Amino acid sequence: MLCFISCNLFEDGITKWYKVSEETKLWLADSSGFCFRMADQNGITREYLNEQNTHDFSEGESFFGGVKYRISQRENYYQSFSSTFNDVFSFSLSPGYDDGYWGERISLSINSLSFTYDFLLDRLVTVETNFNYLSHKITSSGVENDSLIHSTIDFYDEIEFNGTTYPHVFHFILSDFQQNWTEYTVTEVYYVRKLGLLEYRFKNGLSFTRQ
Amino acid sequence: MFGKNEKSALYLLLSISALFILYACPLPCEPQRISVLPIPDSVSMLIPYKNGDTVNFQHSGGLVVPFVCQRDSSAEYAYSDWCSPGQEYRLDETLLIPDYPISSVFVQLTKYDEQNLLFSISVANSSTVLNALHELSFNLDSLKVNQKWFYCVMALNLSSSENPNYPNKLRFDSVYYTQQNGIVRLTMSNGEYYDLFEK
Numbered sequence: 001m002l003c004f005i006s007c008n009l010f011e012d013g014i015t016k017w018y019k020v021s022e023e024t025k026l027w028l029a030d031s032s033g034f035c036f037r038m039a040d041q042n043g044i045t046r047e048y049l050n051e052q053n054t055h056d057f058s059e060g061e062s063f064f065g066g067v068k069y070r071i072s073q074r075e076n077y078y079q080s081f082s083s084t085f086n087d088v089f090s091f092s093l094s095p096g097y098d099d100g101y102w103g104e105r106i107s108l109s110i111n112s113l114s115f116t117y118d119f120l121l122d123r124l125v126t127v128e129t130n131f132n133y134l135s136h137k138i139t140s141s142g143v144e145n146d147s148l149i150h151s152t153i154d155f156y157d158e159i160e161f162n163g164t165t166y167p168h169v170f171h172f173i174l175s176d177f178q179q180n181w182t183e184y185t186v187t188e189v190y191y192v193r194k195l196g197l198l199e200y201r202f203k204n205g206l207s208f209t210r211q
Numbered sequence: 212m213f214g215k216n217e218k219s220a221l222y223l224l225l226s227i228s229a230l231f232i233l234y235a236c237p238l239p240c241e242p243q244r245i246s247v248l249p250i251p252d253s254v255s256m257l258i259p260y261k262n263g264d265t266v267n268f269q270h271s272g273g274l275v276v277p278f279v280c281q282r283d284s285s286a287e288y289a290y291s292d293w294c295s296p297g298q299e300y301r302l303d304e305t306l307l308i309p310d311y312p313i314s315s316v317f318v319q320l321t322k323y324d325e326q327n328l329l330f331s332i333s334v335a336n337s338s339t340v341l342n343a344l345h346e347l348s349f350n351l352d353s354l355k356v357n358q359k360w361f362y363c364v365m366a367l368n369l370s371s372s373e374n375p376n377y378p379n380k381l382r383f384d385s386v387y388y389t390q391q392n393g394i395v396r397l398t399m400s401n402g403e404y405y406d407l408f409e410k
Contacts, residue, residue, distance in 0.1 A: 034376075035376075035377055035380070037381065042270060042272050042273070042274040043270070043271070043272030043273075043274075043403075044270055044272065044274065044311075044313065044403070045381065045399075045401060045403060046381070047380060047381035049374070049376075049377050049380060050376075084314075084335050084336060084381050084382065085312060085313050085314045085335055086314065086335070087312075184312055202312075206312070
């Protein structure tokens with residue numbers, strides 16, 4: 001019993017908790033956005049339903065000479081949706097590190113497109129589409145190869161769509177891997193804080209807008 | 212060395228051990244198969260699509276979407292247990308693949324034996340399954356689609372898995388089908404529909 005208590009006290013003493021800030025958590029879709037419909041220019045409607053809405057911690061352990069000296073508990077938020085026509089969409093949040101190398105991150109994935117944005121570095125740090133992948137290497141001296149990713153993400157205080165004004169929106173534009181794009185590669189995404197997915201567009205110009 | 216009771220206990224223990232070993236490591240056996248006759252042509256004709264055909268459907272908003280047909284027939288085997296005979300079943304599968312980001316449509320005949328020959332249609336999250344020998348009837352009604360009358364139309368409800376969180380989820384709810392033309396209309400729960408479009 002003494003060993004059990006002392007081990008737990010020991011582990012509590014070396015455990016570092018990394019949590020997502022309240023400000024960043026606002027980017028998650030609230031439950032009113034767990035069922036939403038999008039329509040394209042031809043009036044074809046698809047409905048997205050929430051499949052997963054999880055919040056957990058992933059544990060990491062550091063050892064020196066066989067002795068555990070640090071445990072990290074990193075907070076994760078994950079939301080995933082699937083549509084009437086089997087499109088898949090997910091959004092996740094992860095916390096930053098206290099070493100200041102990188103910060104809190106949002107990741108979005110829709111069909112074959114995925115990207116991750118780092119709030120501290122204020123840049124896209126990964127982009128993936130059609131099985132092609134780019135990821136910034138980050139060291140203590142900063143981001144290596146600054147011009148690796150050409151895709152962009154812009155944040156707006158508000159944006160107007162079909163007569164409705166949406167506050168706190170980001171707009172992603174894919175510019176990488178153009179030689180591998182297909183007609184149905186997702187090339188643009190609009191996402192609204194608390195609401196979720198607002199619009200996405202294919203390379204062929206077809207766009208899907210929230211109803 | 213052993214008394215009578217000890218011997219009985221030993222034999223019992225050996226018998227249980229032998230049974231356990233036989234159960235855990237069964238002797239190899241030759242798999243057997245129970246064959247089933249092919250799907251008769253008279254039933255295959257329920258599906259009019261031919262491999263490589265293109266059929267067009269017009270969405271209620273006006274867009275015409277071409278679907279390419281892929282049709283294939285095969286024999287498969289189902290094994291319920293080790294060394295139990297494999298049950299052959301016959302498949303006649305048609306996939307209508309759209310040139311647009313919507314769902315493919317799957318029309319299938321599955322013959323398990325002379326009495327169980329199933330006809331099914333699946334689209335997106337919805338499907339229907341009927342016994343092709345007893346439940347199909349093409350004498351129900353006529354239907355006007357895209358200014359053309361279709362006769363002997365079968366109307367089928369499509370069902371979807373229930374989700375208590377989303378009782379009114381968007382889904383395909385019915386399909387109108389003829390033996391001569393296949394699917395002539397697909398309707399959705401929000402009023403949108405796809406009609407056969409013949410140029």
